[in-house]
Amino acid sequence: MALPHVRQAQLLSSIFGSALDTYTPRSIALLGCDGGNGLEQLEGRDLGRVVAVALIRQELDRHGGEEVNTIGDQTLAIFDGAVAAIRCGCAIRDAVHGLGMAVRVGIHAGEVEYDDTTMSGITVFTGSRIMVVAQPGEVLVSSTVKELVAGSGITFTDRGTHTLKQLPGEWRLFAPEANSSTP
DSSP states (O other): EEEEOHHHHHHHHHHHHHHOOOGGGGGGGOOTEEEEEEEOGGGGHHHHHHHHHHHHHHHHHHOOOOEEEEEETEEEEEEESHHHHHHHHHHHHHHHTTTTOOOEEEEOOSSOEOOOSSSHHHHHHHHHHHHHHHHHTTEEEEHHHHTTTTTTTTOEEEEEEEOOOSSEEEEEEEOGGGGGGGO
């Protein structure tokens, strides 16, 4: 039952907006209540962040990706193949662009180490470092990934060689072309 004198929508909006500034989106649960859940009171910036998280998870599901972990505002996901990872990354980029937001996506392929709660290792670290090099709204892949998808029809723009922090040597990175989000 809604209690008008409590102003549920305004209270929840205030709490939820503050939580977005403090916690990762995965840390927040939305609770419905009679009289509204407060989302209609959120500023566009905050609501966009909630919708972006939902879009990312929707695209992961659609492309067979599995969210393994979130670190801050980063999502770590695994895929059965590099083509699916590229298509998912491009679809996420395109979906959040429609909200006026931009993501950076870094993709690398290789062996990973698993423990009880997450995965780690040089492959995960390299993917994260590639993401840091990406510009807002850009998907970047390593040359390893580019070679794995040869013959898939995905085309790339060479983004040159880069030094990735705490990784030896130079890494040639590539950006999938705009049509890479669909088969």
